[in-house]
Amino acid sequence: xxxxxxxxxxxxxxxxxxxxxxxxxxxxxxxxxxxxxxxxxxxxxxxxxxxxxxxxxxxxxxxxxxxxxxxxxxxxxxxxxxxxxxxxxxxxxxxxxxxxxxxxxxxxxxxxxxxxxxxxxxxxxxxxxxxxxxxxxxxxxxxxxxxxxx
Numbered sequence: 794x795x796x797x798x799x800x801x802x803x804x805x806x807x808x809x810x811x812x813x814x815x816x817x818x819x820x821x822x823x824x825x826x827x828x829x830x831x832x833x834x835x836x837x838x839x840x841x842x843x844x845x846x847x848x849x850x851x852x853x854x855x856x857x858x859x860x861x862x863x864x865x866x867x868x869x870x871x872x873x874x875x876x877x878x879x880x881x882x883x884x885x886x887x888x889x890x891x892x893x894x895x896x897x898x899x900x901x902x903x904x905x906x907x908x909x910x911x912x913x914x915x916x917x918x919x920x921x922x923x924x925x926x927x928x929x930x931x932x933x934x935x936x937x938x939x940x941x942x943x
Contacts, residue, residue: 794940794941795840796822796834796835796837796838796839796840797821797822797823797825797835797840798822798823799838799940800822800832800834800835800838800866801821801822801823802939803866803867803870803934804821804870806877806898806899806930806934807870807871807873807876807877807878807930808875808876808877808880809869809870809873809875809876813825813830813832815830815831816830822835828840833864834864834866837856837864867931867934867935868931871927871930871931871934872927877898878891878895878926878927878930879923881894881895881926882922882923882926888913888916888917888922889909889913891926892904892909892912892913892916892929895926895929895930895933896908896933899930899933899934899939900933900936900938900939900942912929916929
């Protein structure tokens with residue numbers, strides 16, 4: 794997925810919009826007027842330099858993987874107390890229902906029985922429900938299925 798679309802997809806799933814200091818009217822990365830806007834996230838995920846129509850590689854780079862693992866962008870959105878995950882966890886939904894919402898919001902499908910069983914076992918044995926669901930959401934957002942198919 795192009796860098797701008799990936800940034801917007803993470804914002805949409807978490808319900809925490811990107812903030813563009815120099816472009817307050819832009820609510821999505823795809824609304825930025827040009828490719829000169831300074832954004833480390835967009836640079837790492839190889840935004841288009843707009844010199845040719847199709848100038849993107851479909852390979853994941855080490856910089857991209859490390860940024861998603863260690864970078865503040867996705868982690869802050871996933872853990873945001875005003876985000877979608879916090880709303881689900883505060884709504885009284887069961888672990889199974891929250892897990893299904895994560896999959897529907899990110900992959901547009903429900904977890905299959907194997908995924909659901911494995912994840913619910915780990916979720917049920919975790920000491921901190923919020924942290925384990927943040928980890929699950931982060932893992933799905935960084936999965937090949939999300940990045941390359943959605």
